[in-house]
Amino acid sequence: MARREAPEINAGSMADIAFLLLIFFLVTTTMDVDKGISRKLPPIIEDFVEPPPPIKQKNLFTVLVNSSDDILVSFGRSGAGTDNREERYVQAIEVRDLAKVFISNFGKDPSSSDNPQKAVISLQNDRGTSYEMFIAIQNELTAAFTELRNEEAMNRHSKKYKELTKSQADEIKDLYPQKISEAEPVNLGG
């Protein structure tokens, strides 16, 4: 019995099928990668829990943003009370450097933070603040920490923070913990 050759299948339309699939995927999918600023919200404070101890004024760096997106930064001063704090109206891009100076004070200036572990940055916004401004400030504050960590990583290991091993990175993270508090919403008006 003669073996019959199987007839070849015409693959000419393969390209059409593949194109069809390709176009389907192009239409139904998005390239959108999820990137953003990660934050952890504080748990709701229960009534029976003791309120946390107050933070020394000099260790507190407050950023207030009102409903017209004006920024007021207040920090420093060792004395008790809020009356003798340094207050400044600033632009969004100035926040980063002010925060960096504040965090990396290490007690040099007695009216600024004791050390980065104690330094707390508090961000307060009004209900009328735009989300764009809020993210911009969040971004600048995060950038302040990133830059400080990078500088420290450069000093210690001559590498960028991101390129360090886990244990090296943790050491620097402990030195500059990212303490940004998003205060309870208030109505600042303005």
Place this chain on the structure above:
Amino acid sequence: MSKFKRKGKGGTPGISTASLPDIVFMLLFFFMVTTTMREVDLKVKNTKPNATEIQKLERKSLVAYVYVGSPKDRLATQFGTEPRIQLNDAFAKLSDIGQWVETEREERMEAERPLLTISIKADKKVKMGLISDLKQELRKAQALKINYSATPGEIFGGKKK
């Protein structure tokens, strides 16, 4: 006379298209790998703010999305222009968030539930009042890991403000 005879007519030979499917398949796989399925039908305007200090969300399966923004133009007659919250495929009230977080948790494996991240995809024109309310609701629902979704780029698009 000449030794080399021209075969047939001149002209260019046809280009073989046999490898065309391979090329197209390659493109297809590229898109399949790099893109994600569009999960929801966006009903709100969503231009995310710019930021430079952004991190990638690692595990997509552990992320739930909240969209905030004014309703799209085609829906403006029905829903107005006031910013609203969208969960899954529908507009939601603030009071729905607790329930929604619970449902999202239920869908994940038990061991992974504490790792659930809420990605807030808000339009840059939204006022913080609504975002603060949303954050309060998330705190009440014990969904504390959040991510403010942003597009890579200089803040305010590089403009001074």
